[in-house]
Amino acid sequence: MKGIIEVFRKELIVHILSFRFASMILVCQILIPLSIYMGIIKYKERVESYNTDRTRFVEEHTKRIRIMRSWSHACPESYILGAWGVQRKPEPLSFLAEGCGTRLGHFVRVNHKHVPYTAAWGVVLENPEFARIEGIPIDVFVKDLQSFDLALILQIVLGLFAILLVHDSISGEKEGGTLKLLASQGISRGSILMGKYIGAMAALVIPFTIAILLGMIYIPLEIGKEIGSDEILRILLLYISSILYLSVFTTIGILISSATRRSSTSLIFGLFVWVFLVVIWPNIIGFVAESMYNKIPYDEDSIRKKIDLIRKDYSRDVEAIEARYPFLKDIPFGFETNDPENPSAKLRDPFSPDRIHLIHQLKSIAREVELIGIKHSERIWEVRKEYLERYPYKYIKLSWALNKISPAGAYYNLTSIIARTDWGSYLLFLDEVREYRKVLQRWVIDDSISSARWFTDTEGIMRIPEFKQGEEKVVDGLLRAGPDILILFLANILCFIIAYVRFALYDVR
């Protein structure tokens, strides 16, 4: 134990006095606070656009509701209720790890007769289908310019520094001959290795911690309200996972250093390992996954045919209802008519004797049609779900799993899960929206259609149940990130053990 402390002290002092340490301090103090600041600005932009979208959406919706006079105005197929939807809140920690959550859509159209399966990039009021074209994420234009978040800087720059710090920790001493001296001091080889490892980690963590603390100054100034105790816990977890990631590269560096004779060879090897793990592998996985899009066996046509069949079922059912009540054909849109013989004139006339009867009849018809629609929409969702899980989701999961082969990929995934900006959180959000849809469904069938005035009253429509975005618990997130944590741990332990074995076999003579 004493040996470890001795070696650790020596290593730390050597590192701190070195040129690389000075340059590391400089780079960290510039880049990390800058990236945090930029990330906060971006996050605030997102929040602002979320708020403006929300107010505009609600305003427009209220305006539209005010002009409607009957259920047929409010019916989900018309552009009034058809555009009802929910937005995804921007995640507060996206300024530390952007993940892919910021690139995915954030507006989901919710309708009791449509099971949502994807999110659009913009709030589109009139025809939700336009979300697909009009709301194209404009960020795609700058996709070739990289993002600039803390996770990326740690992944690339500090990983590089870890290799640079330790590349000569053993091979350099072999060259200089001081290793023999150290081994003759009565310190066990395990202690030497452990001391070197802890010394290098301390030298890495000090500048990075100072820089993060410097960057955190912005948080109470800019977004103090959004950061609660949960977020602070998440930031701490991010910090710990970053240390875990840096330690992977430190152990890799020590392994290479103990396996080679000359420090220049170990440096070149270390750099190439770093280039492969950090630059080449994640990019290749992303590139190949992108190219796979055309090659995935998309049997879309058969899916479309299935969906079309279900739609035909629906229109057949609706036509059957129409045939049962022939007077519906004469009722015009909005019940507006000048013809006194028209049934809708009876509806509009408060003194007509048939009025109550007609209203009840229309109510029951509306209820029937809505229920049929709900039934068929769930059938369509089953078809879609099967397709999504069989093709795109499977391949997306595969690409993320392959990305984890490199510790950089595992670290990226881990940070984005902690910051809730990963693809899995997006799916969780879609699940929540689907749950919300059931609430909306109950509201449509039980409250609106059976309400007093016509089919609903304006207040009834205004009382649409609100969507509350649930927050995933930290523990659940960590469970989801289990494989990533495991990979980082295993990489650490494996590299360290191999380095130890290699070093123990080293012959001092």
Added chain:
Amino acid sequence: MIWRMVKREILDHLLSLRFSLSVICILFLVIVGTIGYSYKNKSWFKSYEEMTKMRKSKFLRGSVEELATGLFFAFFRKPSPMGFCAIEDITIWRPLICVFDEAIMPVVFTADPKYAKPPGVKIFIPDVYYIRTKYAKPTWIEIFIQVLDYYGRHVVPPWEGLELVSLFPRSEWESSIPKALRIDWVFIVGIIGSLMAFLLTYDAISGERESGTLKLILSNPISRSGLLLGKILGSISVLFIAIGFGWIISLLILAAMGIPFWKDPFSVLMIPILSLLYLLLFVSLGLLISSLFRTSSSSLVVLLMIWAVFVVIMPGISALRYKRMKLDSENIFAMTERMMMELSTRYRDRMSRLPEITNLNNRETANFWREYVKELETMVEKEADKRLDKIFSSMEHARRWARLSPVMLYRYSVEALAGTGFPRYKEFVMNVRGYMRD
């Protein structure tokens, strides 16, 4: 004497570990990148051909209705044979279709070649249909089902959504998978090649000073500038060997995959020369730092920092200069409606004076509506132009800032040679709009 110096440098590098490791890296990347590119873009080349053929045949035999509603108005961008040098990242920049009809200016949007094949095109522009429904007033039950179709022919309940492009659009796919740079020639040379240049030169002078061989060399009858020149020439020719090897391999793969790169011989020749020019910058930077520092390890640290800043950090910072603009504030659909309201108020007097407002057989009415539609068209066109200009100018602003980084400079120049990238895309959109006006 310089030549002996160059020879020594070349031999030295060729036998070194870093050279062999870099060549392995480059070869690996070239193979993955080129095969991936041709795999991905073959369908683009194919569907472009199909599209042109079909357009010709339709022009000869198609009915007026087909011409007016169908694919005659869809345009495909011509794929560039050298596209793999600077792969376009964006769905929007890829095959692009502009669809428009009598009342609406082109809406620019994406379609994948796979789904843009003639029978499968599912493009939905309901504006005209919507205008029609406004006058036709569907019945109560109809509005329940709200009949809509791509061309307004069949009944499709919209509550399940009309799949515009695909069940799982490419844009969503691209945002779901891990974000990555494209493995293209710019990546290989711009990122890996520049790192290689630094690794070859970081100890060119400081290393020799450390080991003492510098004094030995200088004791020979060679000038200092000659020594430096020899070092530069040696390193750059070694880089040229590695890069040229990669270039030839990638051309061979392209030929095997059937991408007609030979149609553009100028670029085939110019792109390696340009790459050499770019690498020369890094070689001379490496020599500068190497001669400034005493130990080779500190010169390497400085060089790696420079590399990280140039290649990783600077493009990221310039991306922040890109102003995120919101496109969805009002879509084309709502815009047309607003314009129509405006026009109606403007023409209210004239409309009230018309004898029969809906009877198009009446000449006066027909003339009025013709004028009305024309006016509407120009109004919408102006608005659409404004939007497009906003996006384009914002993009250009970001590109101006990105030029701070040499990698991005290199990317843009390769894009210009390969015929890909944003300026070409803009040109294409402008051409289509011009054509539409004609």
